[in-house]
Amino acid sequence: LPWPLLTVLGTAAVTAGELVTGLIVNRDYTVWDYRAQPLQFRGQICLGYSLLWMPLSLFAMWLYGWTERKMP
Numbered sequence: 001l002p003w004p005l006l007t008v009l010g011t012a013a014v015t016a017g018e019l020v021t022g023l024i025v026n027r028d029y030t031v032w033d034y035r036a037q038p039l040q041f042r043g044q045i046c047l048g049y050s051l052l053w054m055p056l057s058l059f060a061m062w063l064y065g066w067t068e069r070k071m072p
Contacts, residue, residue, distance in 0.1 A: 003058070003061060006057070006061055007054055007057045007058055007061070008054075010053070010054075010057030010060065010061070011050060011051070011053040011054050011057050014050075014053045014056075014057070015045055015050045015053060018044065018045050018050075019041070019044050019045045022042075022043075022044030022045065023042070023044060026044060029043055032044075034046040034049065037049070
């Protein structure tokens, strides 16, 4: 898959994981609280922070490729 699509898929996967974890663990909003942020969903995820996962996804893909090339 092309890297832009992988970046979007990685971002979506992390955001989905954050939502599921938040709905289970963060019911009383003691771990994180996005209710005051724009474009949030139930205070567990918001678009602004989800977009921050994009550069991290790119870095993770680069690191994976680098590690794969360095390891025999």
